[in-house]
Amino acid sequence: MPSSLKIDESVVEDDAAYPITVTLRHLTEEEATPKQSSTSANGQGTQDGLFRSNLAKDDTQDLLDASKINARANSEEVIHAKYMIGADGAHSWTRNQIGLKLEGDSTDYIWGVLDIVPITDFPDIRMRCAIHSADCGSIMVIPRENKLVRLYIQLTTTNQKAGDNSSRADRSKINPQMILESAQRILAPYKITYRKLDWWTAYQIGQRVGTSFSVLERVFLAGDAVHTHSPKAGQGMNVSMQDSFNLGWKIASVVKGHARRSILKTYQSERRRIAQDLIAFDHKFSRLFSGRPAKDVMDAEGISMEEFKAAFEKGNMFASGIAVNYGASAIVAKEGSSEEQGDGTDVSVAIAKHRVISDQSLCGGITVGMRIPSHKVLSQADARPWHLHEVLPSNGRWRVVVFAGNTNENQQRDKLWKLSEAFSAPDSFLNLYTPKGARSDGVFEVLLIHNAPRQSVTVLDFPEVFRPFDEIDGWDYNKIFVDDVSYHEGFGNIYEALGIPQNGCIVIIRPDQYVSYVGSMEKTAAVNSFFAGFMKEQHVPYEAQPNGTQV
Amino acid sequence: MPSSLKIDESVVEDDAAYPITVTLRHLTEEEATPKQSSTSANGQGTQDGLFRSNLAKDDTQDLLDASKINARANSEEVIHAKYMIGADGAHSWTRNQIGLKLEGDSTDYIWGVLDIVPITDFPDIRMRCAIHSADCGSIMVIPRENKLVRLYIQLTTTNQKAGDNSSRADRSKINPQMILESAQRILAPYKITYRKLDWWTAYQIGQRVGTSFSVLERVFLAGDAVHTHSPKAGQGMNVSMQDSFNLGWKIASVVKGHARRSILKTYQSERRRIAQDLIAFDHKFSRLFSGRPAKDVMDAEGISMEEFKAAFEKGNMFASGIAVNYGASAIVAKEGSSEEQGDGTDVSVAIAKHRVISDQSLCGGITVGMRIPSHKVLSQADARPWHLHEVLPSNGRWRVVVFAGNTNENQQRDKLWKLSEAFSAPDSFLNLYTPKGARSDGVFEVLLIHNAPRQSVTVLDFPEVFRPFDEIDGWDYNKIFVDDVSYHEGFGNIYEALGIPQNGCIVIIRPDQYVSYVGSMEKTAAVNSFFAGFMKEQHVPYEAQPNGTQV
Ligand SMILES: Cc1cc2nc3c(=O)[nH]c(=O)nc-3n(C[C@H](O)[C@H](O)[C@H](O)COP(=O)(O)OP(=O)(O)OC[C@H]3O[C@@H](n4cnc5c(N)ncnc54)[C@H](O)[C@@H]3O)c2cc1C
Ligand SMILES: Cc1cc2nc3c(=O)[nH]c(=O)nc-3n(C[C@H](O)[C@H](O)[C@H](O)COP(=O)(O)OP(=O)(O)OC[C@H]3O[C@@H](n4cnc5c(N)ncnc54)[C@H](O)[C@@H]3O)c2cc1C
Structure with missing residues (x-):
């Protein structure tokens, strides 16, 4: 596990240099694989995702402290690197080390997730769908393998400063029974219950994006480490993988000596812009989800189901990456300003004759x-x-x-x-x-x-x-x-x-x-x-x- | 490795009995994995398929003899079985034990196979095709992965009694260079050579089919053990797998007590008929391959390319199993005589009212x-x-x-x-x-x-x-x-x-x-x-x- 990170800023533009120094501390096999947590539901233990979920406290520092007092306490390794990618999730240690901040909403949402084999008379239970109740909120239904169905339900919200751990929701109040009862209220008059609970979790999430995606184009952040959003559109994993997919070939071609370091700036320009767009979309989508459905076309305050459907479809375009359109830059030869088409970074070609x-x-x-x-x-x-x-x-x-x-x-x-x-x-x-x-x-x-x-x-x-x-x-x-x-x-x-x-x-x-x-x-x-x-x-x-x- | 096989004929119709006794002799790890043979070609060793190919002598008895004089000599195991399947290839030990015979042609064909990365100006080298030269024979081209191409060439024939090992072709005369030269003659005026030889082999094969496919529906033969034919239509593996596919579910449902033993007779009726049909087709196909192509439509002695193409297409139907049409039986409810539509075995329903x-x-x-x-x-x-x-x-x-x-x-x-x-x-x-x-x-x-x-x-x-x-x-x-x-x-x-x-x-x-x-x-x-x-x-x-x- 990494315990410190330094960047020698004087040599960042030198292709041959190794400006990054990371110290790693060895964990024992046991420390490195902490127990998964599990809940007793239906008289049998069921794994829950609360282990390292956003509802649990970050355990990085605890793990490091614990490792100091055990037998291999002083076993450290020092790595000198040209580039480093922090893809270490929402609690990102790398982000904290380099002092980058996430900015955005101050509201966090609490979500509950059930993976069950449903027993229900709701005929569309094997369809990927969203059910919008008149006044008990909404539910997302995601059919899975082996007759499993995943239900996502937004349980509540909490007002807090971004990253402030003290105001986390009281997790002890959330359990599978409580999530099921929410689902039953939303699905009425149809009935739903289960005998098989495969997994469940609850987590807290806000809509935030990093102010920058790298330090000097040497240490980069990708995925949940640098943007978080609600699970409604199922974007997290998709957008996160596309971050690294965008970054990977760029770093490789610079390290191999094929391309100049200047192309690395396009990572932030391209991907931060996507994260911003996604969060804007997520805001709108969340409102559509939590709002009350319109009673009829004259009900201006309610949510129109047409609008909801259109947003759902846009979400699918986002998820598949087909909707992405990267702005002008040294590696995208098109009209217009690179700053305007990206996240504000200048990524245009340095020498005019090459434009x-x-x-x-x-x-x-x-x-x-x-x-x-x-x-x-x-x-x-x-x-x-x-x-x-x-x-x-x-x-x-x-x-x-x-x-x-x-x-x-x-x-x-x-x-x-x-x-x-x-x-x-x-x-x-x-x-x-x-x-x-x-x-x-x-x-x-x-x-x-x-x-x-x-x-x-x-x-x-x-x-x-x-x-x-x-x-x-x-x-x-x-x-x-x-x-x-x-x-x-x-x-x-x-x-x-x-x-x-x-x-x-x-x-x-x-x-x-x-x-x-x-x-x-x-x-x-x-x-x-x-x-x-x-x-x-x-x-x-x-x-x-x-x-x-x-x- | 099995060393003896007995069938207690008195209980073959008893569902609960285990009429088969097989004795197995343990081989050491070393004996059980004899060395592959390899040839020196292009200055480097290349594996060839001569190991246990039909050009090498059957080594079953040698292996058994060798194992007797080693340390675990007396380590034997006796197995009592309800059913047994001999899918042990063209030299089938099981077939010899139960005394079943193959009948058919007395001519054996010698084939050469090269797996090479070809260097050639022949433009269709990446097409699955057959090349028919005016008077140097023909070649089958099978493009493979990683730029490899497999060439099949019929080199010569040998007249011998079926199963008579003494008249095997002189394998020392066959090597990759000799097969390549055949290919060059057939492909002229195009040129072909190679720098990479991945594998090669030569083998001898006849067109024969077993007189029966089982002993008392207790010991069955499948695959090359009970029918052999030329590789031209690429049928061997396909037809062999379909044998076991046909047999497997039948034995399983009898053993589980779902179906009566009578359905087992349909295995021979269905699959022996297919083997017979395939060999009839293979005869015709072989003649088309070895014959001289017709010079023009008036050349009655030469092989018409239209006829050749039609046969090629029929071969593909065979290979995919789509052309198979099983005859009337207890498990195929259709008009007509089960004997005529199958291999002659009576497999009709025993009780008339169930027909x-x-x-x-x-x-x-x-x-x-x-x-x-x-x-x-x-x-x-x-x-x-x-x-x-x-x-x-x-x-x-x-x-x-x-x-x-x-x-x-x-x-x-x-x-x-x-x-x-x-x-x-x-x-x-x-x-x-x-x-x-x-x-x-x-x-x-x-x-x-x-x-x-x-x-x-x-x-x-x-x-x-x-x-x-x-x-x-x-x-x-x-x-x-x-x-x-x-x-x-x-x-x-x-x-x-x-x-x-x-x-x-x-x-x-x-x-x-x-x-x-x-x-x-x-x-x-x-x-x-x-x-x-x-x-x-x-x-x-x-x-x-x-x-x-x-x-
Ligand atoms: C219940 C739930 C359901 C979801 N469903 C979907 C969905 O359907 N579709 C979708 O696209 N997205 C979904 N998401 C979001 C998705 O899981 C995340 O967006 C995605 O996993 C982010 O990937 P990541 O690699 O950036 O971070 P993570 O997946 O969080 O990976 C970070 C990794 O870094 C490790 N790590 C952390 N700190 C350190 C350290 N100091 N040293 C070493 N390793 C460290 C962690 O152990 C972890 O393995 C869901 C999220 C949740 C919670
Ligand atoms: C060069 C070449 C190319 C071919 N190309 C094609 C093709 O393109 N398409 C196609 O469909 N067919 C092809 N064939 C034919 C195909 O390989 C055979 O028809 C098929 O392998 C027969 O399968 P089988 O299981 O019946 O016998 P085999 O594949 O011969 O398997 C028999 C197995 O039993 C084992 N065995 C034998 N005796 C004993 C014993 N006493 N105890 C324990 N184990 C024993 C053997 O070691 C072997 O593993 C080709 C054959 C050759 C030689």
């Missing part, structure tokens, strides 16, 4: 800043259908996808060969920013999606940049795709779905599948400029780079 | 004797789409599926309630053949698929036989389905696809998903008769049954 703007109007179905939508494409080599997202695995590589149109037409074929020449030139992004001696697709993967009839061409008809040759492995067969009908899984129709023009386009896709840039096939210079804005030229072979591969 | 014939014309898309085709249906309780096959897991249960049509119509609703009364009566199959005290769906699962609009009804609107109630688990929500459009996965349209009439029908499905019976909703008596033909009435509670649950 590139996408031709957003080129493809109606691709929005720069959003994830590229997935449709099926066929591998040219074996005719197998793949979802586009399947061929963009999150392995840290950038993708430059060339939609070349019908390459049986002279014009498109000529453009494709010219583009390939530019991509293969000594001063192209591919050659400047890929370390010498690394795989040719180690940093950038150049993919082709054409729409000439599949059977009219073969892999060997296309430029070698799309099918690099390896002495031992032969040609690469996984970079050329075609928009044509598959044998068994229908027609993906990606050109039509994404609105790709018949004269083609180039799309740059980030390692996390968000679109950085869209432009015409002729604009190979723009692609070079885009990467010049944040990538590092590679002069020495990969292996020989100082500290090139260590974290 | 039931399906109304095969009722549903165009369901063929009695074949697997029921799968289409998507929605769960009434939660609107989730399921493939029909997903709700028919192979857990040994029979399914009685009631297609009730639109139960909002009075006529269909009345028929459904009458049917439910019959199914719930004390003398129904459900009550006669389900052991007292077992789960109500432990032997038969009664499923409903209606096509009233999903939102117009709820689970609780249907008879309880389709949603049994349990004091602890509440209602069963997984037995009522509806043919309606799903939220995200389209419309399964199962009524239309299977040609279910609007006045509904009853379909009985075996534990292995093959259809036993189709009849109208009114014919509940036929369902009772069908099961009376081979099930055992249950008088004592499940637990108290003598030997009821042991194998």
Whole structure:
């Protein structure tokens, strides 16, 4: 367990330095796995989530103190690190160490959760639904495996200063029976009871977000450590994982020496903005949940069920990440101010000549800043259908996808060969920013999606940049795709779905599948400029780079 | 390893007896895991499949002899068993013990197999294809994971008596280089070579099938132990697994005391017929493979590529088991002679009044004797789409599926309630053949698929036989389905696809998903008769049954 954290601010901009020092204290096996708490319900012990829930006191300091007086008291380890991520939950020790604050509402909500096998005459109990009673509050129903159903009920609220432990709710008053009785009141006239209680918990939560997401882009916070919100929209885990997904590839590419440190600022700009938007949405959603349903369309004070439904749907978009649209920055080439489109941080390109703007109007179905939508494409080599997202695995590589149109037409074929020449030139992004001696697709993967009839061409008809040759492995067969009908899984129709023009386009896709840039096939210079804005030229072979591969 | 096998013929028809005695001899860890053989190719050792392949001598006796002279020499174990399955491959020790013979062709084929990462200008190398050269034979190309491609080449044939080890091919002449050279000749003018050889083998195989598949329905043979054929259609593993799949549930239901021993005869009747059909097909297919391709349509001696393609497609049907159509028997209620439709064994119902014939014309898309085709249906309780096959897991249960049509119509609703009364009566199959005290769906699962609009009804609107109630688990929500459009996965349209009439029908499905019976909703008596033909009435509670649950 960490016991101290220091940052040497004088070397934070030095790529080779290890500015972070963390001291770890070893816990015994026993200390490291404290007992789960359990409740006696229905005459049998049932695990509850009160252990380390937000209703229990934070036990980090107790654990550290306890470990000092035991046999291995002095067993400590000191770690020097380039980067550190505090994904240590709502009580975040890291956040406290670096002195970052959460800001937001002063109200905390108390929620009760039951995992039961319900016995009920409510016919929709196996549907994911929300039940809004006339005046006993509302309930969220989440059907699970093995006939289990999870019920979420907001029990009460408490007014307190954010982070003030003293005013926590009196947890002894909350037990499964009390949560069940709330559920019964809300569900009436339907009846609900249970004989099997699998798990239950109660927890307290506020709507708050960190003022900053990192210290000097060396120590970062992610997940519940830096934003908390109600469980209503089921966002916590989704948004938290997306934080780390956003941050992971950025740190990796800086540590590997591929990208400059400047891209790290985009983490806060992109993710803090999302957390802010989510909390705004959560505020509205919470009001819809706790309010009284409207009696009829004339009842202005009540909550309209139409509005409720619309908010529910928006929540699903949030959860799946499909609604996210990252603002302009060095890694998202679009119009407008990076400060306004993000959380206020300036993340634009430092050198004006590297500023590139996408031709957003080129493809109606691709929005720069959003994830590229997935449709099926066929591998040219074996005719197998793949979802586009399947061929963009999150392995840290950038993708430059060339939609070349019908390459049986002279014009498109000529453009494709010219583009390939530019991509293969000594001063192209591919050659400047890929370390010498690394795989040719180690940093950038150049993919082709054409729409000439599949059977009219073969892999060997296309430029070698799309099918690099390896002495031992032969040609690469996984970079050329075609928009044509598959044998068994229908027609993906990606050109039509994404609105790709018949004269083609180039799309740059980030390692996390968000679109950085869209432009015409002729604009190979723009692609070079885009990467010049944040990538590092590679002069020495990969292996020989100082500290090139260590974290 | 087994060293002897005896069958006490005097008690084979006694359900409680253990007529089989097998003696096992313990091998040491070392003896039990003999070294794989490997070849030096390309300067590095590569595992080959010659270890225990059909080109090597059978080593069972050597292993047994060796184990006798080692320290644990006398460590033997004697097992008394009700049933035994010999799935011990082409050299089957079990087959030799019980003295069963394979009959068939006297020609053996020698095949070479290479698993390589090919370096080639042949553009279809990532396609599953067959290449037929003008006069150098043919090759099968099977693309695999990690850029590997498997090549199958028939190298030569050998005339020998079936099972005569002395005339085995001279294996020392076969090596990866020799197989590659064959491939190069066949593929010319394209070139092929490799730097990575992952695995290779050569083996010898004939086309033979056992004269019988069991001794007294106590010791059974399955898989390569009882039929062998060329690898061209990739059938060996598929057909072998389907043997055991066919046999497994039958033995289990006899051992559990649910069904009478008479159903065990259907194993040979069904599976030996399949093996015979497959070998007939394999003969034809082999000729197509080794013959010279036709030069043009006028070349009557050459092999027509159209014919070749048709045979290839038929092979795929075989492999997936979709083409299988089991003949009439006690467990397949259809017209015709069981001897003619099977391998000659009489497997018809013993007592005439239990003979039931399906109304095969009722549903165009369901063929009695074949697997029921799968289409998507929605769960009434939660609107989730399921493939029909997903709700028919192979857990040994029979399914009685009631297609009730639109139960909002009075006529269909009345028929459904009458049917439910019959199914719930004390003398129904459900009550006669389900052991007292077992789960109500432990032997038969009664499923409903209606096509009233999903939102117009709820689970609780249907008879309880389709949603049994349990004091602890509440209602069963997984037995009522509806043919309606799903939220995200389209419309399964199962009524239309299977040609279910609007006045509904009853379909009985075996534990292995093959259809036993189709009849109208009114014919509940036929369902009772069908099961009376081979099930055992249950008088004592499940637990108290003598030997009821042991194998
Ligand atoms: C009852 C309940 C139901 C929920 N349901 C949903 C839902 O349906 N969908 C959804 O998206 N979200 C849901 N959430 C929210 C979701 O659980 C959280 O948002 C998510 O777990 C946050 O992930 P995290 O990794 O940031 O933090 P956590 O999951 O809290 O992980 C932090 C980890 O760090 C460890 N840790 C803490 N301090 C230290 C230390 N000093 N040293 C070492 N390790 C430390 C902790 O032990 C813990 O393992 C729910 C939350 C609750 C309480
Ligand atoms: C090179 C090659 C490629 C093939 N490719 C395909 C293909 O693509 N598709 C396909 O469907 N089929 C293929 N086949 C055929 C397929 O492998 C066989 O049909 C299938 O393995 C038969 O299964 P089985 O269980 O009956 O026998 P086996 O797989 O031979 O299994 C028998 C087992 O019993 C064990 N055994 C034997 N004697 C004893 C004993 N006395 N005591 C204890 N254990 C014993 C053996 O060690 C072995 O594990 C291929 C075969 C070969 C040789």
